Amino acid sequence: MRLLRPRYLAVLVAGLCAQASAQESASGGPVQQVEVKGTGYNARRDDTAARIVVKRDEVVRYGDSNVADVLKRIPGVTVTTGAGRSTQIRMRGLGGGYTQILVNGERTPAGFALDTLSPDMIERIEVLRVATAEFSAESVAGTINIVLRKKSNQRQREAKLGYLLSSDFRGPTFSTQVGDRGDKSSWALSASGNHDSFEREWGGFEENTRPDGVVDMVRTVHAPEKGHMNRLNLSPRLNWTLDNGDTLAWETIANSSSFRNWAHPIVITLVGRPPQTPDLQTFGEFDDRMLKSDLSWTRNTASGLKLDAKLGAEWSSRKMFVRRSGLDAFGRPETEGSTLSDTHSRGLNSTGKATRTMEGGHVLALGWDLRANESTDIRVERDAVRVFPPGQLLDEDFRANVGRAAFYVQDEWTVNPRWSVYLGTRWEGVRTRVSGNAVEATRVQSSVLSPILQTLYKFPAKEGKGADQLRFALSRTYKAPELDSIVPRRSAWENNSATEADFQGNPNLKPELAWGIDASWEHYWAAGAMLSVSGAVRRIDDYISNRIYFDGLRWIFTPVNDDRAVMRSLEVEAKFPLKSLFANAPAIDLRASVSRNWSRVASVPGPHNRMEQQTPLTANLGLDYKSGALAAGASAAHRRGGYVQVAANRGFYRIGRTDLDAYAAWTFNPKTVLRVALSNLLAEENSFEPSYFDPVGGLEKRRWNYPNGAKLRTTLETKF
Numbered sequence: 111m112r113l114l115r116p117r118y119l120a121v122l123v124a125g126l127c128a129q130a131s132a133q134e135s136a137s138g139g140p141v142q143q144v145e146v147k148g149t150g151y152n153a154r155r156d157d158t159a160a161r162i163v164v165k166r167d168e169v170v171r172y173g174d175s176n177v178a179d180v181l182k183r184i185p186g187v188t189v190t191t192g193a194g195r196s197t198q199i200r201m202r203g204l205g206g207g208y209t210q211i212l213v214n215g216e217r218t219p220a221g222f223a224l225d226t227l228s229p230d231m232i233e234r235i236e237v238l239r240v241a242t243a244e245f246s247a248e249s250v251a252g253t254i255n256i257v258l259r260k261k262s263n264q265r266q267r268e269a270k271l272g273y274l275l276s277s278d279f280r281g282p283t284f285s286t287q288v289g290d291r292g293d294k295s296s297w298a299l300s301a302s303g304n305h306d307s308f309e310r311e312w313g314g315f316e317e318n319t320r321p322d323g324v325v326d327m328v329r330t331v332h333a334p335e336k337g338h339m340n341r342l343n344l345s346p347r348l349n350w351t352l353d354n355g356d357t358l359a360w361e362t363i364a365n366s367s368s369f370r371n372w373a374h375p376i377v378i379t380l381v382g383r384p385p386q387t388p389d390l391q392t393f394g395e396f397d398d399r400m401l402k403s404d405l406s407w408t409r410n411t412a413s414g415l416k417l418d419a420k421l422g423a424e425w426s427s428r429k430m431f432v433r434r435s436g437l438d439a440f441g442r443p444e445t446e447g448s449t450l451s452d453t454h455s456r457g458l459n460s461t462g463k464a465t466r467t468m469e470g471g472h473v474l475a476l477g478w479d480l481r482a483n484e485s486t487d488i489r490v491e492r493d494a495v496r497v498f499p500p501g502q503l504l505d506e507d508f509r510a511n512v513g514r515a516a517f518y519v520q521d522e523w524t525v526n527p528r529w530s531v532y533l534g535t536r537w538e539g540v541r542t543r544v545s546g547n548a549v550e551a552t553r554v555q556s557s558v559l560s561p562i563l564q565t566l567y568k569f570p571a572k573e574g575k576g577a578d579q580l581r582f583a584l585s586r587t588y589k590a591p592e593l594d595s596i597v598p599r600r601s602a603w604e605n606n607s608a609t610e611a612d613f614q615g616n617p618n619l620k621p622e623l624a625w626g627i628d629a630s631w632e633h634y635w636a637a638g639a640m641l642s643v644s645g646a647v648r649r650i651d652d653y654i655s656n657r658i659y660f661d662g663l664r665w666i667f668t669p670v671n672d673d674r675a676v677m678r679s680l681e682v683e684a685k686f687p688l689k690s691l692f693a694n695a696p697a698i699d700l701r702a703s704v705s706r707n708w709s710r711v712a713s714v715p716g717p718h719n720r721m722e723q724q725t726p727l728t729a730n731l732g733l734d735y736k737s738g739a740l741a742a743g744a745s746a747a748h749r750r751g752g753y754v755q756v757a758a759n760r761g762f763y764r765i766g767r768t769d770l771d772a773y774a775a776w777t778f779n780p781k782t783v784l785r786v787a788l789s790n791l792l793a794e795e796n797s798f799e800p801s802y803f804d805p806v807g808g809l810e811k812r813r814w815n816y817p818n819g820a821k822l823r824t825t826l827e828t829k830f
Contacts, residue, residue: 155634158522158530158566160581162186162237166259169229171734171743172773173787173825175274175283175304176225177232177256182747182769184237185683185703187254188728190749190764191796191816197225201239201252202646202679203707203725207589210249213256213363216461216479217246219424222400226341226365228302230270230285233259239646240564240583240628243518243534244463244477247560250587250624250648250677259300260347260361265290266298267830272785277793277819278310281338294352300345309336312816316609318382320808327382327810333375337394342366355410362403369396377605379439385605387436387444394433400426419462424483428453436604445604447493457483471524479516485509485593489548499663508546510593515539520562532564540590544617549599552617560586576635581644583628591619591654595669602664608802609812611658611665620671624650638699639686648677653711655722655757658802675721677709699734714755722756723764725749744772759804765797781829789821 153163164184174180178197182189188200198205210217211224218224236255241247245255266289273282282305289298311334318327344364351357370393377388404422411417430451438444463477489506498504520534539557564583571577597615606612630644653675658667685701705728709721720726727750734743751766773787796816803809 154640155579155632158532159242159564160238160240160566160583160628160630162239164235164237166233169232169235171775172745172771172789173272173785173823174229174789175272175823177227177229177235178225179789180229180232180235181254183730183732183745183771184235185701185730186239186252186681186705186728187237188705188725188749189747190723190725191818199224199254200725201237201254202648202677202705203709203728204251204677204721206723207248207592208251210246210253211256212245212253214258214361215245215255216422216459217481219400219402219426219455219457222365222426223367223398226343226367226398227256228285228304228343230287230302231258231300231343231345233257239644240626241536241560241562241585241587242532242564243520243536243560243562244475246479246516247536247538247558247562247585247587248590250589250622250626250650258345258361258363259287259298260349260359263291263296268827269830270825270827272823272825274304274306274821274823276821278817279306279308279819279821281305281307283823283825289347294350296349298347300347301343303340303342305338305340307336307338309334310817311335312814314813314815316377316607316810316812318808318810321805325381326808328380329382329385330378330380331375332378333373335371335373337369337371339367339369357408359406359408360404361406362401364402365398365400367396367398370394371396384439385607386438387604388439389441390434390436390445390604392432392434395429395431397429398427400424414466416465417462418465420460422459422461423457424459425454425456427455434604443495445493446495447491450490451487453485453487455483455485457481471526473522475518475520475522477518479514479518481512481514483512483514485512487546503548506546506548506599508544508549508597508599510597511543512593513541528568528570530566532562534562536560536562538588542593542596544597546599549597550617552596552598554596554617554619556590556621558586558588558621558623560588562586576633576639579632579634581628581630581632583626585626585628587624587626587648589622589624589650589654591616591621591669595619595654600666606664607812608658608660608665608804608807608810609800611667614666614668616668616670618671619654619669620652622650622652622654622671624648636686636690639690640684642683643681644683645680646678650675650677653721655711655713656760657757658760672711672713674712675709677707677721677724679705679707681705697736701732702730704729711756713758715758716755718753718755718761720754720756723754723762725764726752739777740774741777742772742774744770746770759802761801761803763799763801765795767794767796768792769794783827785823785825785827787823787825789823790818791820793820794818 169180178189181187181199186201190198199209201209234257238253241249245253266287268287270285285302287300313332316329319325346362348360372393374391377385402424404420406420409417433448434445436445459481461479463475465475467473486509491504516538518536523531537559541555544552562585566581568579595615596617596619598617600612600614602612603610626648628646633641651674652671654669655672657670683703688695688698707724707726709724710719729748732745748768751764753763755761770791771789775783775785777783795818799813801811
């Protein structure tokens with residue numbers, strides 16, 4: 111990728127600043143900054159930069175224990191589950207770095223897991239289908255920004271105690287919010303946690319069909335599994351107003367997660383040769399810790415200039431220790447050992463923005479985002495039985511340093527009451543250095559200049575027919591390779607095969623660059639009633655695919671830059687109160703959405719060509735009812751499955767899934783609420799199937815099935 115230098119952005123910033131200065135001089139002095147948003151303001155309808163805002167009452171409505179369950183009900187968002195408990199959040203059917211997840215507008219620290227974040231700590235969720243210069247442009251599919259609760263405007267004392275019960279998971283949950291405010295200060299503390307114990311059995315099968323049609327290998331897998339998980343989240347916040355009117359805010363987020371897991375996968379070979387370790391017992395200890403602390407300063411000057419600056423520090427650790435004991439096909443000891451991986455990461459960051467309202471309806475902003483992170487990683491393997499190949503390192507270590515810098519400028523221009531324009535440009539650069547005894551010293555650097563245009567036009571409202579508006583956007587975004595993808599270090603699977611290959615990073619990876627066009631039509635015909643049709647196209651260069659090959663000893667899975675991919679999406683969304691159609695209707699709010707996604711990779715032949723694991727269709731349907739002390743509702747989120755040809759010799763099949771949820775909340779008095787929620791009422795499983803075709807060996811398929819039972823959550827909420 112050709113490097114773009116910061117001086118190009120500096121020229122653009124200088125030009126915009128000169129324009130702002132000229133406007134100020136022409137008007138004879140500074141322009142006071144005034145921001146007025148009436149009670150009828152709606153971010154979805156009125157902001158030029160298109161976004162969906164999910165407010166706090168919607169976030170906590172179903173009493174979910176993690177934020178992933180909240181996201182699956184948002185239009186255009188898909189939540190998928192992979193091996194074990196791994197969760198991916200997708201927009202336009204794409205995850206894996208295409209969908210950007212932010213917390214308070216910033217990328218999450220290393221080791222942060224989204225399912226550790228309690229919905230009770232969230233103020234709102236913003237979904238941006240189109241990039242904005244203020245946030246990172248690493249958002250080919252879109253951005254989800256999770257905004258945590260901050261100020262306490264009044265005395266606050268809340269507590270929730272609940273219990274989760276299902277056929278496979280069970281355990282208590284709790285959360286509390288306390289806070290108060292004085293004349294010039296306020297404080298708040300959020301705390302939440304849960305304990306999950308589980309017991310289940312997952313399984314699957316593996317088969318190989320030779321080119322002549324003969325099935326020469328059939329295996330089944332059954333794996334009883336049990337364990338428990340403990341999570342704890344803490345978030346203290348302090349706010350001060352200084353004598354000169356400046357404000358200071360200190361906020362800290364601390365997450366802790368401990369997972370203990372015992373599993374006993376047994377492979378039964380019906381046809382062909384058994385695997386290396388058909389009988390394997392494992393016990394895993396997985397501990398994640400994260401601490402992030404920020405100090406923010408805000409000043410409003412008499413000239414109308416608003417300055418925001420933040421300085422932050424973060425630390426995280428991830429420790430994974432797995433003991434294994436395995437037998438070969440004859441019942442003889444094949445492995446008796448352990449693997450320890452220990453990662454520690456720390457970093458500093460500085461962000462800021464200067465905003466000013468100018469004459470002519472312009473709101474100009476300049477900002478920066480600077481980050482430096484360092485991580486150290488060790489991997490130690492021991493085995494009393496297994497003989498390792500000569501030269502294989504059993505004690506590995508490596509160190510990674512990642513520096514990021516971003517500068518942006520944006521102008522929100524209200525041309526007239528019906529037409530507004532958003533113009534922004536963001537430059538981002540990343541430099542990564544990796545060293546260690548198990549990898550070659552590697553340096554990777556890249557930068558991207560991302561121009562962004564969005565415009566909103568509101569047609570004159572016609573009495574009795576509501577209001578229509580059109581949106582259009584042009585943007586350049588990118589997807590940077592993750593650190594694990596560029597570190598040339600190998601991670602191995604116990605029973606290596608083409609569909610369970612060892613992973614190895616590729617230091618030659620380049621970022622994917624995408625140009626995108628978005629357009630939408632929106633119709634608002636009553637209070638709370640909206641119909642939207644939107645579409646998008648992305649052209650992605652240097653698309654990163656995954657290549658599988660045999661190195662003479664083992665199968666290897668590695669990412670490579672392919673050529674070009676094109677992605678398209680179409681989304682229809684509607685929500686309205688039933689009273690907007692029938693005046694005497696009950697107090698029911700309805701919502702529905704359908705998202706259809708297509709993609710094509712230029713180098714992949716044949717039908718079913720699609721970007722890897724893209725979800726082709728997502729549909730949501732929900733209703734909410736409130737009458738007196740009772741509030742209730744239900745939601746259905748469908749995700750279509752199907753086969754995807756992700757490479758000339760590799761495919762992926764995912765089973766479709768429909769999540770049916772329901773809730774009811776009874777308000778005994780203004781301070782006490784009982785909430786009961788049911789999720790996954792259809793007890794849908796998570797199943798997927800990778801496949802690989804070799805002209806000599808034939809077609810190999812592997813199916814994974816993970817059970818997922820219906821869940822009952824009961825929560826007592828009180829204010830005191």
